[in-house]
């Protein structure tokens with residue numbers, strides 16, 4: 455029988471909050487989302503009381519997991535300063551990233567993971583996820599052990615781009631086992647939620663979900679973790695850039711002026727939080743006619759390279775706009791994995807080699823973390 459919200463609330467009534475009040479009465483509970491045996495909710499508590507609430511969060515998760523029919527439970531602990539209104543995700547251009555909070559902390563690395571790199575873009579739909587997947591596979595082809603984290607909580611793409619339909623298993627009831635595909639170790643919030651489930655996440659809840667995916671997933675030993683970031687350069691993206699212990703960021707842009715303006719914002723965002731920009735990739739750089747092979751520069755090829763030079767960051771390469779890349783990407787058979795000897799795979803591997811050289815040569819940077827208010 456399907457798990458109901460009432461069953462969850464009944465189970466939570468047995469979980470005391472730090473001051474002894476039962477959880478449903480403690481005025482910290484978000485809406486409880488129950489979907490197909492998977493349960494999600496958040497506890498929003500005062501920033502000063504987070505430590506005292508962490509055992510409660512765990513107890514709540516355990517209580518929900520014990521309900522018969524529950525496959526997985528994700529309880530996020532979110533900190534808010536009292537009186538603050540809930541933060542909302544912002545799209546590029548809506549506001550400039552705000553300054554770091556005085557209570558900044560250094561973000562620890564992820565055990566077993568040597569380097570975490572972000573693939574980001576200011577503008578949506580420029581091919582960031584496609585680039586992230588093929589770059590990860592390119593790094594794999596260079597002999598590295600590679601993982602991928604889908605940090606695009608609002609529109610996770612990795613389940614589709616890697617045709618992953620199975621759900622991650624839990625280890626010991628608390629930690630999640632990532633999914634292995636094409637030699638990559640992968641985690642996405644999309645594995646836990648159905649595609650139809652609306653992603654009505656509040657800003658702080660997103661951050662907790664990311665932290666859980668980083669810290670409560672049994673990542674094996676990895677040379678590189680490639681993080682597919684959500685598009686945009688607003689507060690939510692800035693905080694995420696600080697939440698993840700990044701060694702560097704790759705910015706994806708198409709050659710058009712509008713995309714380049716957003717790419718510039720992306721570069722500025724990472725520089726602001728002391729994350730080195732490993733370089734810029736120009737995606738959909740030129741069009742290669744699949745039938746005659748003729749090349750046309752429909753978006754004004756070369757813009758990203760010029761912009762990279764202007765900004766003083768490396769240029770990593772150009773990827774053509776090609777039907778094969780789109781078809782392979784959208785059917786979950788990424789081109790580097792399924793046409794490893796083709797021209798596109800070669801381009802991605804060249805980009806991967808540049809990224810590898812960059813991360814080998816740069817010191818680990820521990821970015822500051824902003825406590826979401």
Ligand SMILES: Nc1ncnc2c1ncn2[C@@H]1O[C@H](COP(=O)(O)OP(=O)(O)OP(=O)(O)O)[C@@H](O)[C@H]1O
Nearest residue numbers: 578579580581582583584685774775776779780783
């Ligand atoms: N080089 C390319 N050639 C052809 N199609 C491409 C290329 N790169 C990406 N695409 C296609 O463009 C679409 C958008 O790509 P993708 O989902 O990777 O973008 P995104 O920047 O991650 O988008 P979002 O901002 O929604 O996360 C997809 O259909 C993808 O297959």
Ligand SMILES: [Mg+2]
Nearest residue numbers: 582583606611
């Ligand atoms: Mg994407």
